[in-house]
Amino acid sequence: MKTVILAGGGHSHLHCLLERSKEKTADRWILISPSRHQYYSGMFSGFVEGIYSEEEIRVDLEVLCRKAQCDFVEASVLSVDPIQKQLLTDTGDLYSYDAASFDIGSRNEDPDIPGLSGVNLKIKPNHHFPSQVERLYRSRNTVFIGGGAAACELALSLRAWKEKNGDPGDSITVVHSSPLLHGTGVLASRSMASLLARRGISTVRGKAEQLQEGTIVTDRGRHIPFDEVMFLGGAAAQGLFVSSLIPTDEKGFMLTNAHLQSISFPDLFAVGDCGTLENFPELPKNGVTAVRQGPVLWDNLNRFLTGRKLHAFQPRSRYLSILSTGNGHGFLLYGSFAVQGRWTRKLKERLDRSFMEKYTFHEK
Template sequence: MKTIILVGGGHSHLHCLKKRIKHLDDNVKWVLISPSRYQYYSGMFSGYTEGIYSLEETRIDLERLCENAECEFVERTVLSIDPDQQHLLTDKGDIFTYDFVSFDIGSRNDSLKIEGLHERNLPIKPNYRFPEQIEKLHNSRKTVFIGGGAASIEMALSLQAWKVDNGFKDHLVTVVHSSPLLEKAGSHSSKKITGLTLSKGVELHQGRVEKVDETRVYADDGTSIDYDEVIFLGGPKAPPLFGSSILPTDEKGFLLVNSYLQSVEYPNVFGTGDCATLKDFPDIPKNGVTAVRQGPVLWKNLNGAAANGTIIPFEPQERYLAIMSVGDKRGFLTYGSFSLVSGWAWRLKNWIDVRFVRRYGG
């Protein structure tokens, strides 16, 4: 009997578990290893922060999903992998042996390049940390977000909306960004989201953060900003797992995979989502859209590899629809260089997000 181990409860692995419910195969043993029984859906982070969703509405019960899929669930954190011996070591000292292993463990919101940040940053990834950290943001009188991308702006606007709704108008929410907001969406969208963010009362400071101490964030222009909580959302950072292994990675430490989602040197090791970089398409965004689209390919390839059968390549799409919540149940929709702000955009996002969680949690 072949053993397939899924490490992490990310989007691609959720798809595999759901497919297995309808396609059980007694010739393959499936195991899911995750540090928490619950997988919190990142698409609803902003809505939970704003107070729109309850905690239960944002999470998927991995143990129950595994039970339905006849997949063994192990609540552990994988600390290291030996791809030659095909062993995984967990934080409890367990050693698991696999025929095929797949990693969908997400990324870190941290940066070792900023002096002092690691010791003071509020980590919401891995996402099982998310609920307790949002409570700290709600209580913070002065919050600084580092980063000018969608994740930082969305969380800042959602937190600001919660502050206003709950009477904390004296609390300050600041975003420090080294490049224009949503720069990759084009200048028109960047100007639009900048104006919207300022109109909501979020303070913006363009500069590169160089240092963080116990009370202040220091930018490269000499400015310093007081904070109670500081959170880095300046782009995904590689999880430490691959850096401590002999698995090939890209220059940033993400698992390097080919178009079949396999490690470029170990074909029985797969990687999807934020934790992996496609060798032939290194600039594909590390976001939920990519991870969701990789799910069906991963399912096909894990089963194909286990049966010595056919595997298929993942084909990235050049453009994709993205919607971020900007507070007060309004969404900022982008598609290529096109963008708009509307209530129906948020309703569409809400429909997509609620449907996603119900698909895997029901």
């Protein structure tokens, strides 16, 4: 009997567990995750706004593992020995594998900004997020660093919550070095800028250079006071792969081939935020990519164990994304196409709830 280890409970691994619950194999599968619950980041904005409860935005990995006849281990992987094919966890346990896959996400940090690490509200690993939201609610001056979808969406959701439950006069600011929603086109960027302005959210163009005594200093000389700050300016790699001498890209993400395998160790796989495809280094590290990698990963893990030819993952050039913008409205993006409205929010809620229902099992 061969052993497959899944490190992390991300989107792709959730798919593997769901498929195994339908189609059992004789192999032993183990899921190692630092938390029993995996939170769905696509519903974070709705949680901040108060639309969803904590129970509604998380998957119980232990229950899902029992359904899939997969051992569940609540721990974090500290190191990998790719020669001996062993993983070491923070509980001091060693696990041997025939194949191991990593879906451990990334970090929302930037070590190049002095003073950030001590005050940054960290939402990754994502099981930390709910405990940080109460601090956002209490904050009179909140700053989100980053101009991408996550920063814009959370700023708008926080504004909606404060208008209903807190002080609508509280300051919310988005600091961004690139155009808002960079990469989606001029129309989407301008539309988002206009929306943020209408909702009373300040936008400051510039790069955060340092944080000191409750103030963010930008490269353009702006000084922005804050009570709470959250960095959402891009994914930072976990240190696991570099310390384990597994080949990575220049940022520390595991470098993989088209089959989602390490370029040097074919029994290691990486998906979601923690991996970089060698032939598609600019592929967005987001939930959409991870969801699409799930079926390929499941198929390739089983094919690898039985010596069959693996399938290649084919990225898409465009994908659908819907941001929750508060008060029943949404912001839909598809390539350079952008549209706002209530119907987009309803579509997002339907898609998000449908996604979660697949992984929700109630024990008898």
